Structure formats: structure tokens, C-alpha cells
Amino acid sequence: MRELKIVENIRKIAGNPGKGVCVGIGDDSAVLKYDKNKYMLWASDMLIEDVHFNVKKDGYERVGRKAVAVNISDIAAMGGTPKYITVSIGIPANKRSESIVRALYKGLKGLCRKYDVKIVGGDTNRSEKLIIDVSIIGFVSKKHLVTRSGAKEGDIVLITGPVKDGKKTHLDFDPRIEESGSLVRGHKIHSMIDVSDGIAPDLGRICDLSGVGARVLADSIPLSKGLSLKDALHYGESFELLFTMSASAAKKLIKNSVSRGEKNRYYSIGEITRKKDGLRLVDGKGRSTVLKMEGFSHI
């Protein structure tokens, strides 16, 4: 997969980021030292016309909204709280420029207001195709930080809700900030990622960085109406949180959420295995096959 190879190359070129950086390239956010109790989280995510959206069909406001949502989701995946963004945009230079900016920012601002995120800077340029790159800063208590690299053999793999059909919902999803906060404050989460590219590649990333394997039970993956198992595994843009925790903690989490009437909130979909077992899918009859890390390709 070209993207994985490119990211791996970038990580090599970038080199050791030094002692102020706890987590560098390769996780949902970079983790920087901040103060005695907190880490600072920092991520950037770019959306490009005709790659990530179709502006005629989707409209500027929803594109602006999504540009913030994907970045907030990166902070949620680390257990953090989003705080500030900068916004770099490229838009056509013509008499419609001002109304395009207004519509984009209406979407941006709407979601920022919901999550108390402040817009503090950015850059405006002309471009044939619409481009919007948001950079986000958030914070997380040291004791609540979760990365992609902490999964342990025997962990249960869970997801925050039925996998949505990203093709239909990718512009309007709500990042799982509330769920993330509730998870890291009340439970010991070993690893977490947001499902941007599909369960297979995103769980594969957890496995790669944690040095483990995983077995996914096909029948246990909760699917939103009309979604195929294949798209849940390999398409992505669902933005649910995929996370792992010990079997006893997972049991407690699910029991508690049921007793609080939150029955459908967390779903166990598999377990973490040894590295040498790789990433596998088990069907309803117990047949196990290799699960390829293919997913939504950014490049």
C-alpha cells in the first residue's frame, strides 16, 4: 500500500524529534510535553476538492464542517480535548471568493462552537480546486493519554458504535469527543484510533505499532443500515473510535453501559493476539482468513 510506505519513509527522514516530543509522526496526533499534568496534542488534516469531497454536490458549509470534524476526531483518538485551530485555505480567486469564505467558515464555526474550539489563525490563497487544511491543538491529562501503540495480547477490540456508511455520512459525522472523554476518564484504555480508512487498515495500524496481531469476528461488527461488511472493513470515513482494553475492563464497560441504558454504545468486535498470528477475520462458522490492510487510499 503506497500510503503506508510513504508515511514510513517520512518518519525515517524526519528522524528523532527530540525530548520535547513524546509521540511524533505515525499516530493520530503528535504529543508534546506541556506542563506537569498535561500533554499538548497537535494534528493537521487536509481536504482537497474531488479527492475528499465534491463541492457542487456537498456545498461549502459542509466541507468546512468536515475539515474541523476530522481534526477534532484526531484529538478524540488520543483521549484529548480540542482547543484551537488554524485554517489554511485555497479557493478560486473570483467575485465569489468572499461568499465561498463565508460559507466555509459558517461550517467551520458551527462545529467549533459545539466543541468550544477557537479559530486563532490561518492563511488564504487562490487555487483552482478548493483546499482546506486545518491544524488543531488540544490537551490531554497525562494519565488519560491513549496512543495506537499500547494494545496487549488478550485485549478486547471495541468500537464506539455501529460502523457508518462513510460514503453517505462523511461530511456530517460527529467526532466522538464525548465517548473518548468518558472512556479515558472511567476506564483503562490500552490503545485507540479513529476509523478513517476502514476497520482493517486502522486496526492494522494499532497492531503494527503495538507489535501484536488481532482477530476480528465478522458477525460481531455492528453495521449501520445498508452497509456491507466489506465497506466496514475497507472503506472507512466512519470516524467511530476503535480501541482496546483488558477483557475484564471490557466486560465492566459493556455491563455498565447496558445498566445505564447505553446498550448500543460500545461493541466488542474481536481480540488482540500475538504478532505472529497477524491480522485475521473469523466468519460465523469459525473459519479464519487473512485480513488485508487495504482501505480508503489517500494517495
Next chain:
Amino acid sequence: MRELKIVENIRKIAGNPGKGVCVGIGDDSAVLKYDKNKYMLWASDMLIEDVHFNVKKDGYERVGRKAVAVNISDIAAMGGTPKYITVSIGIPANKRSESIVRALYKGLKGLCRKYDVKIVGGDTNRSEKLIIDVSIIGFVSKKHLVTRSGAKEGDIVLITGPVKDGKKTHLDFDPRIEESGSLVRGHKIHSMIDVSDGIAPDLGRICDLSGVGARVLADSIPLSKGLSLKDALHYGESFELLFTMSASAAKKLIKNSVSRGEKNRYYSIGEITRKKDGLRLVDGKGRSTVLKMEGFSHI
């Protein structure tokens, strides 16, 4: 000028950034509270193929270099030290993707090494046109922070070196980090900006945000070989620092730099006047005309 109007609109939409933010949209970097002694600086600057560079003529490595240089320049303009970047790129998805990434990062990494800046994250996407958006974090001692909004009537306007011909040098310029550090540590600088769009619009920004006017002496503007006065005023991409300080401090600065053999390092090019006097250009015969804020247009 469309860009100024758009940025003003964005500032209105973004609203009050709250008490953690000392300077929001409208300066070279956002200024965030950090600790007892330091502020955190944060900026983002996007470069787009065929708007900011021609990749066939310029080459990927130099484009990568420039993407970092313009961001480091934003930190220099606040008196700060650059520390970390994230890099979002859009590149054509084909068999050359990997070699393009390598060349871009060679340029990025080269300049990062020179200024001890670490690459800590980013995002890679496919795009017909090459896009590179760098987000940078730096730090500045509270007592050394300089913004665009501190110019005072009677201040001298200075520049860090002969205005370069941005059309020729914009890919290879060295951001004025060393000069910035020396200025803020040794002198009381009232306001500062990097000349990205031309002396006229950039000094105009200082005037707007400081609530003052300015008079520029045409004959005193140091020009690199072959550069026209018009391009120095209205083209930009020179990336020298333009700054203001009291007349007595300016005298001392220039005297000291001469005695240290740094004769050509700082040039006085005019003075800050009252707001109602506006932005004016004075020619060799003492004739004063209105200086329009027109410059390199990003949109």
C-alpha cells in the same frame, strides 16, 4: 484589495478567541499563553503549485525548503524561535509519488536542520497540483514578543537588509531568525512584520493594526541589484524584516552595527506618523504622495 477584506471577514467570523490567546488572526503568528516566562507562537502557511511556484522550473526540493522558510519567517517576525512543524501535502498519485515525497522532504529537512526545527506530524494526500501546507510552533520570551500593533508616532521604520528581488530569490531566501533574535534581545522593538507582500502593504498592515500612519523615503530604501523601487514597494517575497523603534533606539542600533562592522545590516527607510496622515511615499525632492497598499496578491 480582496485579500484584506477576506481576512477582516474571517477575523469577524472567528470572534474572540478567549483568554488563552494573546494574539489571534491578523499577525504573523498566533500567540498563545504557555508558561510563566514564554509564549507559544503558532502559524500556518500554504504553498500551491502554479500560484506560489512552478514545480518544473523550481524543483521539488526548493519548494519543500520554501514551505518551511516562509513559516520560520513568521516566527522570526514575532521575535521567536521556531521549534516544531507538521507538514500536510497533496501530491500526484502515481509511480513518482515516493520520489516526489523524498525530494520535498530533502528540502524541508535541510532547512529544519539549520534552524533545529523538528518534524512531528502531518498528512499525505493525492492531488493533481502539488500542495504543501506547513504549520509551525515556536516560542518567545514574554519580554521579547513583538507584534504588528505596537508602532508609535515618531518611531523610525527600519529593514534588515537590501530588499531582494522576490521573483528571483523567493525559493532560496534565509529567514531572518538570527537578526530577529539579535534585535529583540538587544533593543526595544515596537512592531515587526516580514516583507512577504511588499513594503507598502506590509507597512500598511503595521499602520492599520497600530493605529498610525507612516512616511517612507523612497531614496532610502536599500535595493538589491536590478530591483525596481516599484517591486520593492509592491511585489514582496523578499522576507526581510520590517520593524519600528524609537528614534533614539534606532540611532543606537545603527551606530552599534556600524561599529561592529555590520554596516549594511539595518536601514532606516522612514518614520511613523499620525494615523490621519496615512501611508505616504516621499521622493528625493521632498514630494509626498499617497502610497497604496497594493502588493503580491494571494487571492
